[in-house]
Amino acid sequence: MNRTTRFTRLVAFAAVAGLALTACGNGDSDTDADGGAVTGGDASGETLSVWIMEGTNPDPTDFFDEVSEAFEEQTGAELDIQFVPWASAHDQFTNAIAGGTGPDVAEVGTTWTPEFGDAGALADLSDRIEGAELNDEYVPAMMEAATLEDAVYGAPWYAGVRSLIYRTDIFEEAGVEPPTTWDDLVEVGTTLKEHDEDLIPFPIPASVHTTTPFIWGAGGEVASEEDGTWTSGLDSAESVEGLTFLESLVSEHDLSTPAASTWNEADTRDAFARGEAAMIISGSWTPKSIIEANDELEGDLGVVPIPGKDGGMAPSFVGGSHLGVFETAENQDLAWTFVQMMTTGEFAEKWGEQTGFFPGTNELLTQLEEADDPLVAPFAQQMRDAGATLPVTPQWGQVEGAQILPAMMQSILGGSGSVQEAADTAASEMNEIFGQ
Missing domain, CATH: 3.40.190.10 (Periplasmic binding protein-like II)
Incomplete structure (x- = not known):
């Protein structure tokens, strides 16, 4: 230019x-x-x-x-x-x-x-x-x-960057290791729930940074650019697969709760610090802040990269x-x-x-x-x-301002529509902004 x-x-x-x-x-x-x-x-x-x-x-x-x-x-x-x-x-x-x-x-x-x-x-x-x-x-x-x-x-x-933070004390009591695949995440979460029925193994807030690793991890894209034009990828088969997996953790496996969809980052962190949640996706700054506020948790926190679908690491923003x-x-x-x-x-x-x-x-x-x-x-x-990274376009600020991804996840986690319907709506709203 x-x-x-x-x-x-x-x-x-x-x-x-x-x-x-x-x-x-x-x-x-x-x-x-x-x-x-x-x-x-x-x-x-x-x-x-x-x-x-x-x-x-x-x-x-x-x-x-x-x-x-x-x-x-x-x-x-x-x-x-x-x-x-x-x-x-x-x-x-x-x-x-x-x-x-x-x-x-x-x-x-x-x-x-x-x-x-x-x-x-x-x-x-x-x-x-x-x-x-x-x-x-x-x-x-x-x-x-x-x-x-x-x-x-x-x-x-x-x-x-965000990774998977877990409570080592809760994991040791239940006899489980941190997950390395999506299947592991289900298996570990199920065992944790069986060990303590009041525990939320893996709370899922309707946040961009909890959602995107599973979109990317399934091979999907939030949006992609071709010849100078951006198009949402939220409604692709790959993205919907990742979103469907997240939804199943609530509806099928009982690893989260619909109420957690309304939590912000502080809510999620505090539930984790109180021992009400066993695993969370949170930032590199989080362990230090938790321990500073709760010195009794020194030694009770662990971190692993967010597991990929079949191993390795899911991408994280x-x-x-x-x-x-x-x-x-x-x-x-x-x-x-x-x-x-x-x-x-x-x-x-x-x-x-x-x-x-x-x-x-x-x-x-x-x-x-x-x-x-x-x-x-x-x-x-x-x-x-x-x-x-999220889409590198000057219009991304408008997408963020419209809260398109959180609204989509609220719909999915709240059961107000199918995953595909929610993804289609979000993709349409995003494309409208890209087309301006």
């Missing part, structure tokens, strides 16, 4: 946003314009403005003090770090793009990156990433989430944040220096340690996997070897 086309899209995006408002490496290298490593480029007297999402790191002050010191020592420039609440971030981005008041660099949620990139707000980093020899170093799923029409609109910073450089940044070389410093090496590793999320590089993921922490390594393996 050339700069003229991108500028046109930026103007169009700004106009739409204005109408909406009316209606309602490491730290040791710099890079040149092509991404190659250089050692010069004194930016003394300059200030780089950066937006970071609030709350990911409970106390980021010391971290960014250290980053700012290292950045100024390397470049001579100062950092102006501003924290933006997640809840209002999308609107703040939209308003800033419309008014031309965006920062130089911003943390952008992975499902937002294509939208802002397509609007022309974010710079294409593909040449810089290639010049820094980071194409094969960044985690593939996160690179895919940032790529639109061969342009890369964000560098992978950090992410989380990798979600987190990219760091994007705004097209309006006056010094994009300086901005890229900051992005590379944050997404590779020492500072990427420290951010991961402090937040409980994973860095966006294969090298650091491998280190976590090889460290053999039983509550960390399986998540790292899942993210590196079976990480997946």
Whole structure:
């Protein structure tokens, strides 16, 4: 996409946003314009403005003090770090793009990156990433989430992934091992239920991140793109097979309960912590938070990758944040220096340690996997070897906003219609958005 086309899209995006408002490496290298490593480029007297999402790191002050010191020592420039609440971030981005008041660099949620990139707000980093020899170093799923029409609109910073967390104490009492296939999941869950009839072996909330591993695990797709056109795959035979399996865990095998379809992530986690549920699909940050709130559970948690249909791993959504450089940044070389410093090496590793999320590089993921922490390594393996992305299209935000997948699962788990009927309805709604 050339700069003229991108500028046109930026103007169009700004106009739409204005109408909406009316209606309602490491730290040791710099890079040149092509991404190659250089050692010069004194930016003394300059200030780089950066937006970071609030709350990911409970106390980021010391971290960014250290980053700012290292950045100024390397470049001579100062950092102006501003924290933006997640809840209002999308609107703040939209308003800033419309008014031309965006920062130089911003943390952008992975499902937002294509939208802002397509609007022309974010710079294409593909040449810089290639010049820094980071194409094969960044985690593939996160690179895919940032790529639109061969342009890369964000560098992978950090992410989380979901795997199967189980109560080792409950499993030991029932004499079962964690499942490695879908048949195992049924067998283990049935044994757990027989051992304790009040237990919910595997609660199934109507969430995207519990649903998609079974769609992907059966060979289905949420949506696919051909010749620039996206089409829902929820109504395919493969996707319906995965959805039917999930439905059977409630209606046929009694491993979940219809009430669990209304649970959010906190509800699911709390039921698990209380011992009311034995297995849950939850995030890489979950074990730490459970143990911090319930120290008596130290040693009673286990993690395995989400089992594939016949073995191996079912794909799991990798979600987190990219760091994007705004097209309006006056010094994009300086901005890229900051992005590379944050997404590779020492500072990427420290951010991961402090937040409980994973860095966006294969090298650091491998280190976590090889460290053999039983509550960390399986998540790292899942993210590196079976990480997946949701459709990389600017229209995905509208699909999320319409809650199409959760509504479909509510219908399926509540028994208000057949799996195929619910999938057909969801696919039709999704295709309507894609066709706009």
